Amino acid sequence: MYTRARASTTEADTARLREIASTPSEVQTTAQGGSTSQPIHEGLAGVVIGSSAICDVNGERGTLTYRGYDIGELACHATFEETVHLLWHGDLPNQTQLDLLSARLADEREISEAVEQVLAALPEHIQPMDALRTASSALSCPSNGDSGSLSSEQQAICLVAKLPTIAAAHYRRRRSLPRVHPRRDLSHAANFLYMIHGEEPTERQAKTMDLAMLLMAEHGFNASTFAARVTAATLADIVSAVTSAISTLKGPLHGGANEQAMRMMLEIGDVAHVASYIDDALARKQRIMGFGHRVYRTSADPRAAYLRGSLFDLCAESGDFHLYELATTIAEAVETKKGLYPNVDFYAAPVLYLLGIPLELFVSVFAISRVPGWTAHIMEQHTNNKLIRPLSAYVGPEDRVYRPIGQRGN
Ligand SMILES: CC(C)(COP(=O)(O)OP(=O)(O)OC[C@H]1O[C@@H](n2cnc3c(N)ncnc32)[C@H](O)[C@@H]1OP(=O)(O)O)[C@@H](O)C(=O)NCCC(=O)NCCS
Incomplete structure (x- = not known):
């Protein structure tokens, strides 16, 4: 059941914040260098924090485009792999480019022994998203751990290819089912269903999974993508930024x-x-x-x-x-x-x-579908980077004097 996350402020502070937030043009905030009048936008609602050429979410018209293509066009005609290319490169692939990307994704599906060991070391009943987050941060691409030698796209390919394998491997381990290794000859979506169920999906099932993944692949500056961009903006690596995104997607108000x-x-x-x-x-x-x-x-x-x-x-x-x-x-x-x-x-x-996906895996499916969008944003952030560092309105006590521990009462 949904419960609002606890704020770190006291109730009085929270009341004061609400009061401040209700009169946005009149607020006193403490910015660096002194007190100044600034509107407060709780939850960054309505705030444009940057520009992006990846996706347009138009709330008024109720439209969504990836790189200028209406989501309906893509839903009716494109595949997940084509969408990955579109999100990363800005254009739909030609046949050669698509074949190359599909082959590279298929080549990278298997996970290393080190990642297997991380999964094996996790507590028996750990939730799938916790397992995905933990194992994702153990993903070093390539296996020699020198991710610095790989291009951003190579690292993104590793993440898109391997995270479904991690999710499926952990799921089957948790259920004491024998491990099903990825197959090279199946599409990204079909292979995921195969690794979960241990049998090849029907054409309808594979197509439906492909569509669901395509629709979940990208959605502008949502909370998890924003988290990825904040991490990327510190010039942290792609794996770290995706791990931030997975953590953010987990909450019930987002992917949950x-x-x-x-x-x-x-x-x-x-x-x-x-x-x-x-x-x-x-x-x-x-x-x-x-x-x-x-x-x-x-x-x-x-x-x-x-x-x-x-x-x-x-x-x-x-x-x-x-x-x-x-x-x-x-x-x-x-x-x-x-x-x-x-x-x-x-x-x-x-x-x-x-499609027979167990409920406990639903959020993980959202996560593995969103990796192309996250990585597209991380790469875009890195091409024109600016550290993301907003201000806050300070509402805590002021001018306090340090008292030795013996003088502080109970
Ligand atoms: C997605 C969501 C977090 C957006 O929230 P938001 O833009 O911050 O909007 P708010 O939380 O301020 O909600 C505005 C009002 O609508 C109500 N509301 C919003 N979503 C609601 C929902 N799913 N069920 C019931 N009431 C809802 C709120 O209670 C609030 O009512 P109030 O003004 O009487 O207090 C919110 O709609 C929600 O919690 N949905 C359910 C979770 C969900 O499906 N998340 C997936 C998003 S893709």
Whole structure:
């Protein structure tokens, strides 16, 4: 269940911060060099902190483009591998470029003995995202550990190729299932499903996984990408920046929402229970996971429609529309009762569920899908770098005098 993260300030400080934030043009903040009037933008909402040529998220129009291509164009025609090339190089690949990239990704899928040992050393029940984060920071590319000898793109290829193998290897270890090694002859998405299930996916399953990964590959300056760029802006390496991003994606307000959305659907269980469940949740001021968005406020998240289509197709294949009806009924109820639209996580959840991905892996799937976007941003940050270092409004006590420990009371 969602709980707001604890702030490090006291309640009085928090109240004062809220008061300050409600009058943005009049605030006193303490900036370096003295006190000055500065607006405060909590959560950086509405603040443009840099420029980027990778992705345009237009909240008003409800559109999303990768490098100028509408997400619908890519969803209908492109593959995940083509999208990776597009995000990194700014253009869709020709056949030779695509073959080369696909081969390089396939070549890098296997993980080293050192990373295997990191996974083996983890506590038995560690959560998949914790395992992914820990093992990702152990990824040294190449295996001699000298990542400095590799180009940024070579390191990015290692990360895109190896993180799915890490996620699958840890999942099977956690379930005491025999390890399934990656195959070179499968696409990125098909290979991931193969490593999870130990059997080759059907064409429909592979295509659906590919689409889900493509839709989750990039989304502008979201929290995890921003975290990656902050880390990259210190001139830290790509692996470190991606590890920051994985940590940030883990939270339930970001990548964690897909798992929670699926748990909610399973808890509701039947369309007949939707209205009362949503009424009750809203009355208790509970957040409905998979709804709402920081940028798409007046229109739906454009990615949701394509995932809803995939959900329909998967249900049509099995002839069982229960999950499609349940999900669309929940979406209608939340829109009617709260005016919120489903975001990418809401329809990604039942799609992943029907692909047989265990719930505990949902956030990891989001993470491995987002690596192309993170790495594109890290490379862009490094080409025109400026240290990211905002200011804060100091609200703590002032002019205090040091007292020896014996004079401080209990
Ligand atoms: C994504 C999200 C964090 C954006 O948050 P934000 O832009 O900071 O918006 P806020 O948290 O300020 O919410 C604004 C209002 O909408 C409400 N709201 C937003 N999302 C909501 C949700 N999913 N369920 C219920 N109420 C929601 C808030 O309670 C708040 O209401 P209030 O003004 O009466 O207090 C937020 O919509 C959310 O928590 N969604 C659920 C988690 C999720 O699906 N995350 C994946 C994002 S892709």
